[in-house]
Amino acid sequence: MRAFIRRGLNRVLGTAQATIDTIEPGSIFVAPRKPIAIDDEAAITEVLDLAAKIGAVLLDSGTGAIDTRRQIEFVAGIYGLDDVDIDVTFNTIIVCAQRGNNLPPVTCVRTVYARSLDFTRLAHVDRLVRRIRQLAISPATAHGIVDEITRAPHPYPYWVANAGWGVMASGISILLGGTWVVWFTALITTVIIVSINRRLARAGTPIFFQQFAGGFIAVVPAALLFHWREELGLGESFAPSQIIAAGIVVLLSGLSLVGSVQDAITGAPITGTARFSEVVLLTGGILAGVALGLRIVESVGVILPGLGTQMPFGPADLAARIVGGAIAAGAFAVGSYAERRAIPVALGAGAVASAVAFGLALTDSGTILSSATAAVVVGLVGGLAARRALTPPLVVAVAGITPLLPGLAIYRGLYGIMSDQSLVGFSQVAGALTTGCALAAGVTLGEFIARSLRRPHLPSRIIRIPQRPDLRRPVVRKPHGNRNGTSA
Numbered sequence: 001m002r003a004f005i006r007r008g009l010n011r012v013l014g015t016a017q018a019t020i021d022t023i024e025p026g027s028i029f030v031a032p033r034k035p036i037a038i039d040d041e042a043a044i045t046e047v048l049d050l051a052a053k054i055g056a057v058l059l060d061s062g063t064g065a066i067d068t069r070r071q072i073e074f075v076a077g078i079y080g081l082d083d084v085d086i087d088v089t090f091n092t093i094i095v096c097a098q099r100g101n102n103l104p105p106v107t108c109v110r111t112v113y114a115r116s117l118d119f120t121r122l123a124h125v126d127r128l129v130r131r132i133r134q135l136a137i138s139p140a141t142a143h144g145i146v147d148e149i150t151r152a153p154h155p156y157p158y159w160v161a162n163a164g165w166g167v168m169a170s171g172i173s174i175l176l177g178g179t180w181v182v183w184f185t186a187l188i189t190t191v192i193i194v195s196i197n198r199r200l201a202r203a204g205t206p207i208f209f210q211q212f213a214g215g216f217i218a219v220v221p222a223a224l225l226f227h228w229r230e231e232l233g234l235g236e237s238f239a240p241s242q243i244i245a246a247g248i249v250v251l252l253s254g255l256s257l258v259g260s261v262q263d264a265i266t267g268a269p270i271t272g273t274a275r276f277s278e279v280v281l282l283t284g285g286i287l288a289g290v291a292l293g294l295r296i297v298e299s300v301g302v303i304l305p306g307l308g309t310q311m312p313f314g315p316a317d318l319a320a321r322i323v324g325g326a327i328a329a330g331a332f333a334v335g336s337y338a339e340r341r342a343i344p345v346a347l348g349a350g351a352v353a354s355a356v357a358f359g360l361a362l363t364d365s366g367t368i369l370s371s372a373t374a375a376v377v378v379g380l381v382g383g384l385a386a387r388r389a390l391t392p393p394l395v396v397a398v399a400g401i402t403p404l405l406p407g408l409a410i411y412r413g414l415y416g417i418m419s420d421q422s423l424v425g426f427s428q429v430a431g432a433l434t435t436g437c438a439l440a441a442g443v444t445l446g447e448f449i450a451r452s453l454r455r456p457h458l459p460s461r462i463i464r465i466p467q468r469p470d471l472r473r474p475v476v477r478k479p480h481g482n483r484n485g486t487s488a
Helices: 002-013 019-023 041-060 065-078 119-134 139-151 158-175 180-202 207-227 240-253 257-266 269-299 315-335 342-361 367-387 393-404 407-418 422-452
Strands: 084-088 092-097 106-111
Touching (some): 041 065, 041 092, 041 106, 041 139, 065 084, 065 257, 119 139, 119 393, 158 240, 158 393, 207 240, 207 269, 240 269, 257 269, 257 393, 257 422, 269 407, 315 342, 342 367, 342 393, 367 393, 367 422, 393 422, 407 422
Antiparallel strands (some): 084 092, 092 106
16 A cells, blocks of 8 residues: 555656756755866857857746756756856856966857747757756757757647637636626637738748737727627627637637746746846836727727626536636647647646636635746646656746736726726736736745755655665765755
8 A cells, every 4th residue: 555655756746856956055066077178268168158059948938047057057066166166147148268377268158039939849959958957968959959859840740739729718708707798709700810910921021020010900899799699699698808819818829828937936037027027128118019909999889898797606617617728728728739738737727726826816816926826826737747757847837827927907907098997997007017917926835835845755664665686776875964955
């Protein structure tokens, strides 16, 4: 029985550590190679450029500045460079190797010009860092692997990713309690938004105007259906706000909210402020597009329902909310080009987050506390999934909290401001902002708990099970005095 419990815990918590776990301070990893001679400028430059390349892919994918810096430092240390200064900002990476008092330092700079959602690329780089840690691959070989990763096409065609974003909008509308008409309309509207934004991006259009166009397009189909609801037989229960909110959540999902709050919490306030400013600016583009759409439809006589129209939520709706959250999270993983084996993990994360958030919503916990608790659980699940080498924790965390983004609150707040209900409108917007920060902070806390949880702490009579030693693997002993060290 005890052996069965132990095997079950190892399956859940993992017997190995995630990449970032082995980089945390106090952990033990493979001894570094022979230190590079301080006068060998070519070898130092090769290692620094490799570390900066890896950091650029991580930063491009939304990884926090502190985690990016730790992985750069780790790669440089593995190849024998210990005295390295690293500065990671919003879109720039500077790596400098000190060479004593008599020689000038060697510096490498990388700039991230545009951010992209390609979680397969992030997973491949995470796997490369594991190989650098565990295998004796040369810097030249690692350079070739990084170049192949960055040049490789997306794992899915564009039409598959577009369909993923559309299915994500359908999942959000299910989560919000919409009917099949709302699901289908949200899907078609979102596919149109993503397709147009891709063309705008290829034409070099700034992303603010892409968000603006997306917000405007999200309003028009919902307003038209609401105007002709009687002719189409939709009934009075049809809620156009659910379609608009689904489009807003899809547009918000690509923003680095988690990274911005994580940077601010973990000790990179400048980078966190820059990222958060970008999130606020691009959210403003969505709001501007939605506001223009509302004004145009009002000018032609289409008046959408006010703030008082909101679907009730009861215990019987919990199952639908969980299904909608799972669909939205899994489809987000597809739209973000995640690996196939990461999609079921994202589905599970979305289901868990929705179950926790909406389960607590049935109590007096409130939206903010419910969202924060769900985010902590998702961050913990993501960290443990990374320990099993399934997928980087960032993929699970972002996919899990995406269904909980406050798209409906943002829309209702904007509509209230435009309808001379400024106090209610601004309170909705403030609540949406607070909920978003609570989600990001909760994910950060959950990941921290996962990294701290090395092994399950159980009574000794359960843990101490006689086992035959594995003579095929070398025994790595912890140095005296390091209580938290573990072998890689």
